[in-house]
Amino acid sequence: MDWSIQEIAKIAGTTSRTLRHYDDIGLLKPSRTGPSGYRYYDGPALVQLQRIILLRELGLGLPAIAEVLGRETDTIKALTSHLEWLAREQDRLTRQIASVRQTIDTMKGDGQYMAQNMFDGFDHTQYKDEVEEHWGKEAYAASDSWWRGMSAEEQQQWKDRMQKLGADWISAADSGVSPASAEAQDLARRHVEWLRGIPGTPSAVPGGDVKGYVTGLGEMYVADPRFAANYGGESGATFVRDALRVYAEKNL
Amino acid sequence: MDWSIQEIAKIAGTTSRTLRHYDDIGLLKPSRTGPSGYRYYDGPALVQLQRIILLRELGLGLPAIAEVLGRETDTIKALTSHLEWLAREQDRLTRQIASVRQTIDTMKGDGQYMAQNMFDGFDHTQYKDEVEEHWGKEAYAASDSWWRGMSAEEQQQWKDRMQKLGADWISAADSGVSPASAEAQDLARRHVEWLRGIPGTPSAVPGGDVKGYVTGLGEMYVADPRFAANYGGESGATFVRDALRVYAEKNL
DNA sequence: ATAGAGGTTGACGTTACGTCAAGGTCAAGA
DNA sequence: TCTTGACCTTGACGTAACGTCAACCTCTAT
Incomplete structure (x- = not known):
């Protein structure tokens, strides 16, 4: 006594296509094949199928299931x-x-966000991986220990300085002056000085690629909304980036 | 000033293959193409690329990113x-x-498991979806309200009865008798009677396909280790299944 | 005999690229 | 100027587990 492909599919709660797939990859062969190529399945095959379906529902991949069924791997281990x-x-x-x-x-535009973050818009612990990938592990470790080494007051001062800088950038951008203007270039100078205060970054080590670092950072401000938010959104970040680029070309 | 494909790839932290892919699907075209077919990217393209990468890291799919970049969808909505x-x-x-x-x-072989479960080896709440899929929503609802309607004592009695039945099956299987033997057939009779006590199952409604239900259940005992555990593992479950099949053929 | 349900073997589509393969292009040194 | 090595190009297959046609054959009941 055996069943056609659709019959066991219904019994086991799956589709005939799945059965054919299992046959193709050798996971479950029909117990019998008719002269016309029709697939037929018997009781033991149904049991195997139900076992497969159970493991599939648990999320196991077909190769892993094949191992379990082939007694090559213990089900518990798998x-x-x-x-x-x-x-x-x-x-x-x-x-x-x-x-x-x-x-x-x-x-x-959650205002709290900026206040809660530091390290140029990033909370280190939150964005550890990201910072490491962009600027290197040493950079992260250096700036992390630097940050932790500060007292709460010092940290607050740092944050205030950052907020002040961000606010000045925003008002400069809003005033409509050019990124190459004296005001913007002065802000760029302040910005670079500020960056030099963060250990581990190229701007803080002698011989570091300050120019590349600063221009790259400018691009990042524009591309990443989390940074851009510190400078009044994308338009503000674009202004900052352009000003930094001009400054870097001339002075770094 | 622009960069070659590998250069922006490095700057943005991705691969040239990815860039070509984005070009192929129209997500990010190079800003310029050399006469030799070389791709070159400029600043704005880098910004777009970094935006794409950010959204990708957040898990968005490329079509969704394309919508966002094409201003068709708000980033926040996406x-x-x-x-x-x-x-x-x-x-x-x-x-x-x-x-x-x-x-x-x-x-x-966690012994506690069996004691904690009911409804023929299933804890309804745990396996709600599974039960519904196999036996229908009405079946689940009916047996669920039936179970909830019982007092703790009644529930305990039910569990005890189930455990007793399971134990008897195991000892019968261990004794080496045939599934068609009188002992096994008597257990099968008890088993079916016990099933009739669960509302919503085909064995409890007049005209239900008791035979199909019982034999199907037997298969499930063998296929599903969670059931099989109630009957001493796969070999025990096989014994139960065979006995039930014989019983169903003769009497149902 | 015939219709209709059901079966068979391809083969493409899905997600976001990784990974060759075969063959042009570019920049720099001999 | 020629060569060489690094870099670029366009295919095209592979990935996980089937869903979904398409074209064609088979079974069963009337």
Whole structure:
């Protein structure tokens, strides 16, 4: 007694296409094949199929299932390592959700965001990976220990200075002057001086590529809304970038 | 002043292949193309690229990013709906992790598992979706309200009865008798009677396909380790299935 | 015999690129 | 000027697990 492909598909709650796929990759062969090529499945095949479906619902990949079915791997081992993978995925998702929320808040113009961040718009712990990737691990470690080494008051002073600079940039951009104007260039000078105060960055080490660093940073201000928010949005960030570029070409 | 494909790739922290891909799908065209077909990118292109990369890191798909860049969709809207998707994914992962943990515990032979479960090896709330899919929504609703309607004592009695049945099956299987033997057939009779006590199942309604239900259930016992655990593992479950099949053929 | 349900083997589509492969192009030194 | 090595180009396949036609054959009941 056996069933046609659609019959077991219904019994097991799957589709005939899936059965053919499993046949193609050798995961589950029909117990019998008719002279016309029709596939037929019997009881033991149904059991295997249900086992496969159960493991699939748990998220295991077909190769892993094949190993389990082939007795090459213990089911418990397979599920345990799968569980680790799931946990990592969950962790990644959680981080990503936090990042997306942050970005949305920033773009909504949440005023608190700026006050809560430092290190040129970034909270180190939040954006550790990002900072490391862009400026190197040493840069992150250096600026991190520098930041932690400051007292709360010093940190507050630093934040205030940053806010002041941001506010001045915004008003300069709003006033309609050119990025090459004396006012803007003075702000650029202040900005670079300020950057020199952050250890680990090229602007703080002798012989560092200050020019490249500053212009690159300008591009980043424009591209990343989280930075741009510190300078009044994209238009403001564009102004800052242009002013920095002019300044870097002339003086660095 | 512009950069070659590898240069911006490095600046932005991506690969030239990615750049070509973005060109192919029209997401980011080079600002200039040399007579030899070489791609060159300028400042604005770099800004766009960095924006793309930022959104990609947040998990947005390329079509969604294209919409945002094409001003067809608000970035905040795109991120908000993306956030919903992320939340659903996280939820799914959480459920899957719980299922995998359960399965592992069961297969490790955790004795508590059986005692904590009911409804023929299933905890309804845990396996709501599974039960609904296999036996229908009405079946779940009916048995759920039936179970909730019982007092704690009645629930305990039910569990005890189930445990007794499971234990008897295991000892019968261990004794080496045939599934068609009188002992096994008597257990099968008890099993079916017991099933008739669960409302909403085909075995409880007049005219229900009791035979199909019972044999199908037998297959499930073998295929699903969470069920099989109630009958001493796969070999025990196989014995139960065979006995039930014989019984169903003869009497249902 | 015939219709209609059901089965078979391709083969493309999906996501965002990684990874060859085969063959032009560019910049710099001999 | 020629050569060489680094860099660029356009295909095209692979990835996970099937969904979805398309073109054509088979089974079953009337």
